[in-house]
Amino acid sequence: MDDLQPWLKAQQKQVDTALGGFLPRASAAPRTIHKAMRYSVFAGGKRLRPILCLAAAEACGGETEHALAPACATEIMHTYSLVHDDLPCMDDDDLRRGRPTSHKIFGEGMAVLTGDALLTEVFTIIAQTPSCKRYEVKDYVMEIASTGGSRRLIGGQVLDLEGEGQSLSKQNLIRIHEAKTAALLTSSVRLGGMTANATPRKLDALTTFGYNLGLAFQVIDDILDVTQTTEMLGKTAGKDEAVAKSTYPAILGLEKSRNEAARLTRKALKALDVFGKKGKRLEQIARYLLEREY
Ligand code: GRG
Numbered sequence: 001m002d003d004l005q006p007w008l009k010a011q012q013k014q015v016d017t018a019l020g021g022f023l024p025r026a027s028a029a030p031r032t033i034h035k036a037m038r039y040s041v042f043a044g045g046k047r048l049r050p051i052l053c054l055a056a057a058e059a060c061g062g063e064t065e066h067a068l069a070p071a072c073a074t075e076i077m078h079t080y081s082l083v084h085d086d087l088p089c090m091d092d093d094d095l096r097r098g099r100p101t102s103h104k105i106f107g108e109g110m111a112v113l114t115g116d117a118l119l120t121e122v123f124t125i126i127a128q129t130p131s132c133k134r135y136e137v138k139d140y141v142m143e144i145a146s147t148g149g150s151r152r153l154i155g156g157q158v159l160d161l162e163g164e165g166q167s168l169s170k171q172n173l174i175r176i177h178e179a180k181t182a183a184l185l186t187s188s189v190r191l192g193g194m195t196a197n198a199t200p201r202k203l204d205a206l207t208t209f210g211y212n213l214g215l216a217f218q219v220i221d222d223i224l225d226v227t228q229t230t231e232m233l234g235k236t237a238g239k240d241e242a243v244a245k246s247t248y249p250a251i252l253g254l255e256k257s258r259n260e261a262a263r264l265t266r267k268a269l270k271a272l273d274v275f276g277k278k279g280k281r282l283e284q285i286a287r288y289l290l291e292r293e294y
Pocket of ligand 1: 090221
């Protein structure tokens, strides 16, 4: 684990440079929207999804360079969902990634357009992914489009909105987390594997890994909302409890939630057997996320 932090820093830097190259310049007309897009993308996220994409490419013996476009596409889809999720008509939040949210700086209309523009940019970027023997551009596009659509990300947000003010069962909560969180983490690793010409068996293993890691990630996210400070998280802590949201700690309590995150992480790790030593980074990331503090 000792070498994980410098490796993560190096990957973040690489991803940030690539993001900067893919996004329209802040000086391009109309400037407001391009400034707003860059404001949210470069507000300091962990870059978890692109890093997972790069680590999955490595696990399948691929080149980082080939995985950079889908890596950036996952981060931009994630950022779009955060910009829209923070809007007054959704979760209504003032703080994200340690900064005022997009609508607080640029106004609500511009924040809606920023999310729309980021989502559109996802497809411009993913289309630049090099084809390999098993996968071509249409496969990458189908992968990310199905994740962003009404059956996954948006579907999860629908269930979330409809569940407001209700006490949800664990099963219904899992359904939301599968769609809102696990789907994009799963696609991130699948896309990385696809750029490395992953065999169907390896792609299945990445799917199992991403799904379980994604659920574990959301359980930890729910726990941190209760146990951490706003400064540490860079977003409003204690929000779930304040709006009486159904979460893992609310349904299971903190201790059982921690056990659940550990159980899901073990399942994720088990799926990595097929990669042998090449799965080392994915394994380190999964262990690190379980212990994370923000
Ligand atoms: C399309 C409006 C719309 C929403 C889709 C994904 C989603 C539904 C909303 C995003 C907001 C949210 C709370 C998602 C849950 C996943 C999650 C824990 C996000 C935080 O991810 P981190 O911790 O954030 O990786 P950073 O800022 O580090 O990138």
